[in-house]
Amino acid sequence: MTKPQRSAHSIPIVYPSPFVLRPGLAVLLALILAGCRAGAPPSTPAVDADYLACRTAIERVYYSQRQEAPPFEQVFTPEVMQKRVAEELLKERLLAEVFNQRIGDDELSMEWDRIRQTTQAPQVLAQLEAALGNDLARIKACLVKPILVDRFLRDAYANNTALHQAEYDEANRLRQRVLAGESMRAVGGDRYSEVIYDANAKPVAEPPEPGTPQVIPLNAMEPEIKQVIEEQLQQPGDVSQVIVGRDDFKLLRLTDRRPDRIALELLLVPKRPFDDWLNQERQKRGQ
Known part of the structure; x- marks a missing residue:
């Protein structure tokens, strides 16, 4: 089994480091x-x-x-x-x-x-x-x-890799279920969502209503997403490999691909939160 590694394919939502300093x-x-x-x-x-x-x-x-x-x-x-x-x-x-x-x-x-x-x-x-x-x-x-x-x-x-192996393995198991024919929505449950990149869409600041796709202008597609689509998602129904993100593991499934519109299903498997791990280490040391 290929171990998860941080790569250029880590997508689809950018999760900046909580402690990367910005000017000021x-x-x-x-x-x-x-x-x-x-x-x-x-x-x-x-x-x-x-x-x-x-x-x-x-x-x-x-x-x-x-x-x-x-x-x-x-x-x-x-x-x-x-x-x-x-x-x-x-x-x-x-x-x-x-x-x-x-x-x-x-x-x-x-x-x-x-x-x-x-x-x-x-x-x-x-x-x-x-x-x-x-x-x-x-x-x-x-x-x-x-x-x-x-x-x-x-x-x-x-x-x-080792600290998140269980979540990575779970993401791979879910991927196999999707490849076997189960719907991504059923497999993902509350970790499932949809995103549509549309050439006619306008930027929207508010998050979408629960159960509705997030619509993003096509020209605002993240370079990482574009790369995964080009390399792994050619036809509707194609499923990506497990994608290693900073805070989670992701699966993408292509549902529509046109020159002016791309629709994706998204499934997230969150990694164990940093603060949970830190608290465990603190307890080990009696603090």
Whole structure:
């Protein structure tokens, strides 16, 4: 059996990495603040005092941008910060131990340069630098590294074959049922949908009503979809191979192909969510 691999055929809906930074420090704030939980269980491990102080200083700068917020100490208690930092360090361990990836100084430098060049909040960035004593080593370790660790860990998890083998096998079993004559709608259940690419369609911002096809302008077809159609879906009834996406495995079945209109059936087999896996790893380590 061919193992799933990330390729140019990963379609049909683009799922951007939740933690790929876009220009603007506002997104950086969202990334760092995401996932904070109140309170800390007794099993939360001790963390390095200097790193904890750095991260607290960063959060204080971000928090100062809020309007009419309660005092910082009420929200980011020492217990909250220690738990948050412990989770960041856990992610770094998982990246190294499970996926054999470590972030080097060159990567940190490139990311810091990118942040400085693209930020839309230079005053806040200057405050962050000042809060860390304008120390480049602390900036890289405390500000930049947690972001890259989270991004790389999510990417590594999404693209790991072994961690998603069960879902890949399920997608292949469903494909065999479709090839044997069962309808894709019956096989897919609530994971089934339809999409129509029409030359006369207008862009629509709202999602379609449940049970109705999504209609997309033909000239807005994703290049990945076009490639799969050209290589695998020549005639109505053709079924694609299992397509490896970031968050799921996909099957496509061609139902109509004309110069001005292409209709597809879509079946998704979701991968196990990253947060579920992370929670399992956290529990293994008593956190």
